[in-house]
Amino acid sequence: MSGRALDPQALGDHLDRLYRAAWAMCGSREDAEDLVQETYARVLARPRFMRGDDDLGYLLRVLRNTHVSRLRAAGRRPVGVPFAEEAPEPEDGRTAWRPDAALDVGLVFTLIADLPEAFRDALVAVDVCGLSYAEAGRALGVREATITTRLHRARRQLAAGLREGELPAHARASRKAPAPSGVLQSKHA
Numbered sequence: 001m002s003g004r005a006l007d008p009q010a011l012g013d014h015l016d017r018l019y020r021a022a023w024a025m026c027g028s029r030e031d032a033e034d035l036v037q038e039t040y041a042r043v044l045a046r047p048r049f050m051r052g053d054d055d056l057g058y059l060l061r062v063l064r065n066t067h068v069s070r071l072r073a074a075g076r077r078p079v080g081v082p083f084a085e086e087a088p089e090p091e092d093g094r095t096a097w098r099p100d101a102a103l104d105v106g107l108v109f110t111l112i113a114d115l116p117e118a119f120r121d122a123l124v125a126v127d128v129c130g131l132s133y134a135e136a137g138r139a140l141g142v143r144e145a146t147i148t149t150r151l152h153r154a155r156r157q158l159a160a161g162l163r164e165g166e167l168p169a170h171a172r173a174s175r176k177a178p179a180p181s182g183v184l185q186s187k188h189a
Contacts, residue, residue, distance in 0.1 A: 006048035006055060011040065014056050018063055025067050035070065039063045111161040119154035122147050127155075 018039065022032035039062050050058060112120060112128075125136035126147065133151075137144040 003049045003051045006043070006050050006058070008044055010055065011043065011059070014059050017056060018059055021060060022063060022067070025064070035063065035067055038070070039066045042066060107162065108158070111158050114161075115154055115157060119150050119157065122150035123154040123158070126151055 015036070018036050019032055022035040022039075023029060026032045026035055039059065043059065043062055048058070112123060115123065121140055122136060125131045125139055126133065131139060133144045133147045137147045140147070142150075
């Protein structure tokens with residue numbers, strides 16, 4: 001590595017300026033303190049080598065990158081919304097206390113099991129297992145576009161079954177006999 005090593009002992013010389021920059025970025029004193037602390041933790045985590053004598057410029061770049069990373073991470077987190085004072089109490093979402101919801105879950109899984117195999121496999125891969133369309137395509141040995149089409153049709157049949165309480169007649173008629181392979185079983189096994 002060319003250049004000189006960043007001196008950890010000299011980092012305290014820039015604390016005030018970094019703090020002011022962080023406060024300007026965050027708009028909050030507490031968030032600025034956290035940002036500066038996280039910036040120093042990143043810089044001190046491993047040795048850093050400088051090309052010039054601009055320690056402050058380097059620290060400001062790290063501060064800005066840390067701030068952007070925190071904003072991106074915060075954007076991926078769900079945002080909590082406080083209830084209004086006049087809002088009714090939230091219902092208990094646990095199905096153990098709601099037998100009607102448990103019956104609906106049973107119906108959903110029965111309807112999923114009754115779907116044609118290709119549709120069922122796509123629905124299970126994406127909606128039940130949480131795979132992306134590309135991952136589901138690789139797991140099932142089909143193109144991503146095929147997953148999209150099968151998933152759309154499976155969801156449409158599932159919604160119709162939920163409205164009627166059973167699978168539509170055209171879906172039962174087009175259903176093939178189940179193959180011996182299991183759901184999401186690799187073709188390379």
